Amino acid sequence: MRLLLGGYTADMQGAARGIGVLRAGEADAASAGGPLAFEGEAVVTGGSPSWLAWHPSLPVVYAAMEGAGTVQAFRRSGAMGLTRLGGPAEVGEAPCHIAVAPDGASLIASCWGDGRVVRVRVDAEGRPGPTAAAGAARDPYAREGSAGAAGAAADAADLSDAVAFAVAGQRYGDDAREEQQGSQVLDLTAAAEALRQVAGDEFAHLVPEYAMPEPPVVAAGAGPDADAGAPAARSSHAHQTVFLPGGVLATADMGFDLVRFWRGGDGGGGMRALPDVVLPRGSGPRHMVWHPSGHLYVVTELSRELFVLAPDAAGAWRLVSGTPLAAGTLADDTAAEVCLSRDAQFVYVGVRGSDTLAVLRVRGDGSQVEPVALAEAGVAWPRHHMVVLDTLLVAGQRSGDVAALTLDIRTGLPGRPRVRTSAPSPTCIVPLR
Numbered sequence: 001m002r003l004l005l006g007g008y009t010a011d012m013q014g015a016a017r018g019i020g021v022l023r024a025g026e027a028d029a030a031s032a033g034g035p036l037a038f039e040g041e042a043v044v045t046g047g048s049p050s051w052l053a054w055h056p057s058l059p060v061v062y063a064a065m066e067g068a069g070t071v072q073a074f075r076r077s078g079a080m081g082l083t084r085l086g087g088p089a090e091v092g093e094a095p096c097h098i099a100v101a102p103d104g105a106s107l108i109a110s111c112w113g114d115g116r117v118v119r120v121r122v123d124a125e126g127r128p129g130p131t132a133a134a135g136a137a138r139d140p141y142a143r144e145g146s147a148g149a150a151g152a153a154a155d156a157a158d159l160s161d162a163v164a165f166a167v168a169g170q171r172y173g174d175d176a177r178e179e180q181q182g183s184q185v186l187d188l189t190a191a192a193e194a195l196r197q198v199a200g201d202e203f204a205h206l207v208p209e210y211a212m213p214e215p216p217v218v219a220a221g222a223g224p225d226a227d228a229g230a231p232a233a234r235s236s237h238a239h240q241t242v243f244l245p246g247g248v249l250a251t252a253d254m255g256f257d258l259v260r261f262w263r264g265g266d267g268g269g270g271m272r273a274l275p276d277v278v279l280p281r282g283s284g285p286r287h288m289v290w291h292p293s294g295h296l297y298v299v300t301e302l303s304r305e306l307f308v309l310a311p312d313a314a315g316a317w318r319l320v321s322g323t324p325l326a327a328g329t330l331a332d333d334t335a336a337e338v339c340l341s342r343d344a345q346f347v348y349v350g351v352r353g354s355d356t357l358a359v360l361r362v363r364g365d366g367s368q369v370e371p372v373a374l375a376e377a378g379v380a381w382p383r384h385h386m387v388v389l390d391t392l393l394v395a396g397q398r399s400g401d402v403a404a405l406t407l408d409i410r411t412g413l414p415g416r417p418r419v420r421t422s423a424p425s426p427t428c429i430v431p432l433r
Contacts, residue, residue: 001029002080004042006052006428011067014425015400018045021080022402036404036421043074043082050427053098053258060085060126062107064095071109071120071128086127092116097240108241110251115236117251134271137236139256140278177357229417240287250296252285258342259285261297261317277317287338293366299338299349304329306360308371316324320367325349325358326374337384346412350382359413378403395426402426
């Protein structure tokens, strides 16, 4: 089969020239079990097409041109070529992900640089058109700027959620983080009582019967400024949006440790914000995958955890469970892509730094996952990966190659890299349709 490769070009310090073509096995086969070969560019883009997404019914693929801050459409031409369709749509700073609506009438661009979540209308031919940005994210851990009873109520409610999810995240943290925080846990009862006093009688019920431990250490550059003695500024970084059943969208905001939820985004009408889910401070939610059981699996880049979310009876999304990705990840590792096995019984997460793949098993009704193993990815800086039948294809951004690993259908474990091929700065793999 043939696949398209997104990549980083010179504007993002990469070696790619545009959207590449990868052949895995026979060109017209449905499997990827044969040799790998890079077959050149489907189109030279003049910028970095770091993420690719197909229109659901048209031979049109959309590229997030990360360095340019735009979305560009390309129409398939010939056996493996692409041609530009329309002009670029400006969406924001460093768009790193595109999700196309199931009806093909719009797409959502997630911008890492400025946190914007932008809907782009798509015409009948697939051309991107007018854009509309959703409301900006609000940092749930910022307590400044509120005033009056309404502000106090909002703060108390936000802090209640933040405390609950931070404590849950603390429980799921890795051994190193638990050891580090062991001496920092507060007297939960006393702290909660103090918080209720600040909130006042009217809002005291919003504070849970515990208090938040010291937040986990945030990655370098995002944590407290030791010299100034004040926390460093946090910024919104939208990293991915996914369309969920029932017309709901979810956006992972890595900078504000949020999973934001919306209703709408298809066809006409705007995106109406629903309640956010707050994850532990500094965890950095990056990418998500919807499980057929109805749960949403969220991988956190900085804390290297997998959280499970689900809607309650009223439709509000809540944190259900979570776990570290695996024992053996390194303190400076960062998680990347997450995907499911063909039967949805296993979850695969790329871990950059140690250059491994975390394998987790889905338990029960899908509400629980447990670590199984940490396997070699076979590439340097596994930015993206995908499952094709019994093969796991892994894109090595820094090693400049793609590796194929055979999956054991009984255990879910990937074997050692079977074959690999050079490919310039690959960041995304999608089938060529």
